[in-house]
Amino acid sequence: MLVTTRFRRLIGTLSLLGSVALCRVGGQVLESAPSALQLERSYQEALRLAEQQGISPTRGIEIVIPATSFAASSPGAAVLRSGIGGREQEVLLWETEGSWIEYLFSVPEGGLYEIRIEYFQVPGKRGGVQREVLVDGEHPFREAKSLVLPRLWADAAPPRRDNQGNDVRPRQIETPAWRVQALEHPEGASRSPLLFALARGEHRLRLGAIKEPVAVASVCVASPEELPSYAALSARYAELGYKEVLDATILTQAEGAVAKSDPTVRMEHSSDLRALPAAGTNRIFNVFGAWRWRRGNQFASWKFRVDEPGLYRIGLSVVQNYNNGLPSTRRVEIDGRVPFAEVEEVRFAYDRLRRYHILGDGAEPYLFYFDRGEHTITLTARIGRVRTVIDAIERTVRDVSKLQRDVILITGVDPDPYREWDTLPEYLPSLVPTFRSLAEELSEQAQVLRDLAGGGRPPAINVLTMASQQLRSMADKPQSIPYRLEELSSTLTGLLTWVLELKEQPLEIDYFRIEPRQARAPRVRPTVGERIAAAWNTFLLSFRRDYTGVGDVYDAVADRPLDVWIAGGREWVEIIKELADEDFSPATGIKVNTSTLPAAAAYSTSMQAVLLNTVAGKAPDAILGMNPQYPVDYGIRGALSNLNDFPDYRDVAKRFRPGALVPFHFRGEDYALPENQNFSMLFYRVDILQELGLSVPQTWEDVYAMIPELQKRGMDFYYAGVAAVPGQVHAGLLPFLLQRGGSFYTQEQLSALDSPEALAAFAQWTGLYTNWKVPIQANFYNRFRTGEMPIGISDYNTYVTLSVGAPELKGWWKMAPLPGMRTADGSVDRSAGGIGNAAAVFEQSDQKEKAWEFLKWWTSTDIQARFGEELEALIGIEARWNTANIEALKSLPWPNEDITAILAQWEWFREQPIVLGGYFTSRHVQFAWTRVVLQGENPREALETAYEDINRELRRKQTEFGFEPPAAPKPAVSADVERLLEERKR
């Protein structure tokens, strides 16, 4: 028994992890061919390749192509338009997503070029303009698949101060202007703009529209700009006779940025006593950036006026205590240009406290020349020096994973402990040298980090050092490698987790000073006493501040604010409150108080708290984040308002998939609006399926064909069994039921599980476990990563977990719509559900109209998009907002491929109503499942029992509420069902 499983697994992995054809044992070299699965090369690799081929940057060439003179385009891609952004001449207005435009040009000499685009942002969905670049029909590197032309943003006005003396964040508005932007690395991980290797002669440049409309004036292929060194520049200044300024100091508050790349990079609050202006005990926006300003390419600009021309130095009051001991990097531009090479990457070292940073080479400050008049300074977040570390890690992971596969090919996953693997280096001659060189490389990069940290010891160093030691010890003892593969995998994951952190470059700026070289630096570093005082202030504040309320708390009598409870994390609530103060209150005059409830799991205490408050007559006006099981239960008992009574309900409802409203609809009344929406998707490993020669299944028949193929190799398909969400167990049955056109309930809201469709669906569902031996319970995320379950059906949570928690798999997995049932006309019905949280208005409220206004505002496209954007900017991908608003979802910063897949599935989105006593459906479907799968009962009998039990409760509940349930049901088993059951057996 044991031996067979082991053997099965070994065989499975053998044939899985490597091309079988190459697996010839007997002294031969055993290495898998450079696999087709290799990810496309990265920019760094492309650049290295160019270097090896001796391709170097060109000089002094600039080819400007007017955007309107394109050579080809997809039909209807763009129109010519004049008068955009004050341009008289015609430019290209390019709005169709998915379209492309091609330009022909020829370069006089071969070499590296950059591509600059002159563009103007036109109203769209708030996101950056995403375009892909293909040179001569292919992406030159994988980053070229999605390059971003940022939109310009600004505060609409200075912050307004409210009655409590706190600042209200101003609205963020777009400030369109014509800009020339060289295409940049999408993560800011190159020192200069992207370089494209072009041979001498004619080329075809295709731009493809991924997201957002834009107006383009010209495309320019040019030699990279050569920046002078500081020494050269200052020599020039001396020649020109520029003098140092002696006593003019210009102070610019960073919170007054005039332009920035993202609405989420913005003024922030600091309680630091040395911040200027000091906030005291109020919440005043006195600094800029901080944690939200951490992604590469995010920039901000400030304007200042110089009255006395001459040479100045630049000092900044900054806090950089985020980056785990490592510096944050910024590019400095003055009036839109990097003045000299040294400030292309300025490092702001890690420091626990506020510090005054003077731009300089460490000993001497850099002097910048400003003439009289208005000037701009722009800081752009860059990945900086750590990019080589990131590159090395990524390369290590790639090479090691490949070798790992080769080793497993020889030894199997469970190597025989009694066998010596001394011959491993003979089979894999590149194994030891690769491990050695990677170990060397990693320890070099650890040294880079050590230098950057300047005495500190960021944890990333340890991770790199340990990985390096591990590789080295493996290279020393190659016979131990087969037993240490798991250890190796976890090291790789650890390394990749650090990549994510290394990419973060946060920086908080309080103010800039353009000052004379000899100026005395202001004291910004708080003393011990000041720090104690600040801490004491915070402590005192804790007695006054109402921590359940967020932001400004309005007076209940004077302001008559709307009381909104939000079940969600504090960050969620804070963002909603800020949006409300900034956007909703000024527009409607309705003030909003928010309170935090713990996130609402089904049957959780937070939902009980709502219940008990309602009993006590203390219900809020509105609630967000309500568990979807509750609205009908509350509504039928008169606790929630019928939203249908509001005249514009129908218009609002159009924002969502019709299916998303079904669970909140009960006998002609609608008790809630959906906030977010879940989705069932088919997740699959691109690499493994490809290697096994399997394609993504479209129907369940395809799945059935695939399962034996997987099981032959010790792998499994995943479909959540009873281990699904409590109270939602029947969700597992739902797709099978919907895809047959079935339903849980009849018109009379009694159980419809006696229908032939239901029985067939149930038989199919349980058959997955009884006939096809799909594992009943499994940690899909883990087994998906290891490749034991290369394909399976799961939901939003898995999507987020994989996006965040499986960096090593990036690009190796995808989502596809669910497999479905072939319908009569040959198409595939992929229906599935996915119920999300709800927003509702309480009947007790005396401001129902206002609460409804609030709900409308909250579920509107603009606000949902902004909320999703803000949340992801603050917390990261793990807080990706799966809004139910269809339009908003399209504009959220999710990868396009993912959104496309999700939207395709949403075409098939159906949900089931929640009826009185509906909780019995979940319960008894689960019981029936147990009877069949675990106790071997006949599906028909099990489902019949469930049907009886469910209906008894549904009837009882309907009677309780005075509805007259229809008379007893008819017996339901027909020849049809017999046939379906027969089919299942086959």
Add this chain to the structure above:
Amino acid sequence: MTSPASAAAIRPGRRRPGSVRAFFRRHGASYLFVLPFVVLFLVFYVAPVLVSMGLSFTYFNVLQPPRWVGLANYVSLFLADDVFVIAIANTLKFALFTGPLGFVLSFLFAWLITSTGRARIPYTLVYYAPSIAGGMTSVWLLIFSGDRYGILNYLLMSSGILDEPFLWTGDPSTVMPVIIFVALWSSMGTGFLAQMAGLQSIPGEMYEAGKVDGIPTRWHELWYITIPMMKPYLLVAAVLQVVASFNVFGIALDIAGFPSTLYAGHTIVTHLWDYAFLRFEMGYSSGIAMVLFVATFGLNRLLRRLLTR
């Protein structure tokens, strides 16, 4: 739930003849001393029980005012609710194991730990910790996970006992045993502490006297000295243990989920909770609560009588 041990503590003294004023002059101070407790006890113990008793005669869906329905709840509880019967059976099964077994175990451990001398405190902490750390049951979920990589499944499968993973907390036949097992693990609660305290309060002279009188073994010592001396503490521990095992809820919910498969882990309190917060039938669930109250109260009396004899 009402703790009968504390109920006993405030039983008023026998009333003597004489005017009220004289009575107060005489005993006022004493009553003043018990006043805080009496108030708290009335407000937080007696009042809820009375309210719940009242509600059990009504239809009350929480969000709307209660409506009088007389004995209807009790009638359907006893005559029509077959799940209630399952719940009672499960609770009895559970109580039968964890009650006596938990009691004996906690006494045994208390006794053993007390005789370790200096190492007593760390040992006590180790054994007491599971009962304060309620959320620790999640550790057991890992062990009893139905995944192939659940710890128990993995061990059994790799040693060849099982061929495919077993759904420990999903299969109706193992749900209750698993719950009982975990409950026993976390049963070293307040009763255990009471027993520890009791063991330490036995004066050493007793054992010396025993030795002089010729007690041959430690078992004799246990039987003739320790247990008789421990009687009041044992009583408290037994009562606590029984009340706790009748109120089993958290563990059942954590282990088996809700609803447990085929009601295999459905206890009286789970049933109560089901009606109260899932079906919004507070009246009915108050009825269940009353039944549970009467049952535990009666059992207490019974235990008391048995053990004090």
